[in-house]
Amino acid sequence: MKILHTSDWHLGHRLLEQSQMEEQSLFLDWLLEYIGTNSIDVLLVSGDIFDVGVPSSQAQKLYYDFLARLYNTSCKEVIITGGNHDAPSTLNAPKALLNAFSIRVVGKATENLEDEILKIFANGEDLIVAAIPYLRDQDIRRAIASESAEEIINRYKNALINHFTEIARICEAMKTSKIPVIAMGHLFAIGGKTSESEQSIYVGNLGDIGASDFPEIFDYIALGHLHRAQKVGGKNQIRYSGSPYILSFSEVGQAKKVVEINISESMKIRDITVPIFREILQIEGSVESCKAKLEELNSENHILAPWVEVILDDEKEATTGYKDINDFAMNIKPEVLKISVKNEFKYDKLKNLIDTAQHIKTFKPLDVFKLKCEEIKVNLDDNPELLDAFNEILQIVTEKE
Numbered sequence: 001m002k003i004l005h006t007s008d009w010h011l012g013h014r015l016l017e018q019s020q021m022e023e024q025s026l027f028l029d030w031l032l033e034y035i036g037t038n039s040i041d042v043l044l045v046s047g048d049i050f051d052v053g054v055p056s057s058q059a060q061k062l063y064y065d066f067l068a069r070l071y072n073t074s075c076k077e078v079i080i081t082g083g084n085h086d087a088p089s090t091l092n093a094p095k096a097l098l099n100a101f102s103i104r105v106v107g108k109a110t111e112n113l114e115d116e117i118l119k120i121f122a123n124g125e126d127l128i129v130a131a132i133p134y135l136r137d138q139d140i141r142r143a144i145a146s147e148s149a150e151e152i153i154n155r156y157k158n159a160l161i162n163h164f165t166e167i168a169r170i171c172e173a174m175k176t177s178k179i180p181v182i183a184m185g186h187l188f189a190i191g192g193k194t195s196e197s198e199q200s201i202y203v204g205n206l207g208d209i210g211a212s213d214f215p216e217i218f219d220y221i222a223l224g225h226l227h228r229a230q231k232v233g234g235k236n237q238i239r240y241s242g243s244p245y246i247l248s249f250s251e252v253g254q255a256k257k258v259v260e261i262n263i264s265e266s267m268k269i270r271d272i273t274v275p276i277f278r279e280i281l282q283i284e285g286s287v288e289s290c291k292a293k294l295e296e297l298n299s300e301n302h303i304l305a306p307w308v309e310v311i312l313d314d315e316k317e318a319t320t321g322y323k324d325i326n327d328f329a330m331n332i333k334p335e336v337l338k339i340s341v342k343n344e345f346k347y348d349k350l351k352n353l354i355d356t357a358q359h360i361k362t363f364k365p366l367d368v369f370k371l372k373c374e375e376i377k378v379n380l381d382d383n384p385e386l387l388d389a390f391n392e393i394l395q396i397v398t399e400k401e
């Protein structure tokens with residue numbers, strides 16, 4: 001039995017307002033072809049299928065078209081779990097219908113742990129999959145009033161580990177002879193490197209668990225959430241597949257992967273590099289050297305127009321540089337999505353605040369805002385309306401919460 005592990009498709013994602021649907025569509029075409037050519041039997045998608053809870057109709061079309069086409073391949077079992085970006089209700093809505101086509105969806109944790117455990121038979125072999133979705137605080141931990149920030153972190157972490165342990169216990173009871181057991185998860189496990197596009201999620205959601213916190217019974221753990229493909233704590237069998245394409249400029253230069261697990265060959269694990277359908281890169285230097293690099297990029301052949309962030313390394317050039325680069329970019333194929341100046345901002349004070357903070361909840365939004373204004377040299381005393389506007393937004397956000 002051959003299994004393919006992927007995650008974090010973020011269908012419908014936009015990078016600096018640009019739709020990534022073209023490369024997402026090309027990736028799904030490639031994935032179908034890979035599955036067909038390599039006789040993959042089971043596909044695991046560990047969360048963040050969509051970028052937002054209520055995806056656009058085009059994003060949903062990508063998803064359903066893919067699943068429909070997958071039905072005619074060797075892959076007869078598909079397991080999809082919800083990520084922190086997915087609304088459980090969106091993923092779960094077609095659950096019963098998809099189940100009829102052996103596409104199992106676990107959008108969120110329920111009261112019944114057995115709902116997350118699936119016994120699969122494919123290509124003459126048995127497999128148990130613990131399809132653990134992203135675990136929301138309220139799904140697994142009863143909130144207790146007047147808890148300190150630290151207590152909240154610990155309780156959530158403990159609840160997370162408990163959940164995996166309980167699931168492992170049920171798998172243990174189900175397991176006969178040598179049936180392999182695979183777990184899926186969507187969480188931040190320490191020893192993993194973050195990128196900008198998932199950072200806010202993890203800082204806000206606290207649960208740091210390490211490789212040793214995962215129960216021993218799992219022969220492989222298919223993780224989602226971090227966008228860089230990586231092993232957790234150096235363990236070969238605990239992996240993030242990472243996102244299959246770049247979702248943030250902080251991921252530039254990363255090789256994007258899916259992971260193949262061959263159960264029949266004593267759990268042979270190997271990662272497969274996904275072809276690059278759109279080059280996303282950063283160009284750094286003076287205005288002239290950046291233009292030369294853009295020109296060079298323009299002369300190359302690309303499937304989709306490359307997307308570029310230009311970083312000017314000389315502050316003095318910045319004033320004319322923005323216009324210069326923008327004008328130049330009008331007549332070439334590569335698209336310049338962002339122009340910035342190196343070391344434009346001095347992060348010292350904000351960085352200090354973040355470094356010394358125990359927990360995201362100890363930040364006061366107003367303090368962060370004031371430091372940010374200071375950093376970008378906006379004087380709030382001269383612009384009191386900015387402070388009013390910020391407070392108004394803050395109030396709306398707080399009320400929504």
Ligand SMILES: [Mn+2]
Pocket residue numbers: 008010048083085198225226
């Ligand atoms: Mn993600």
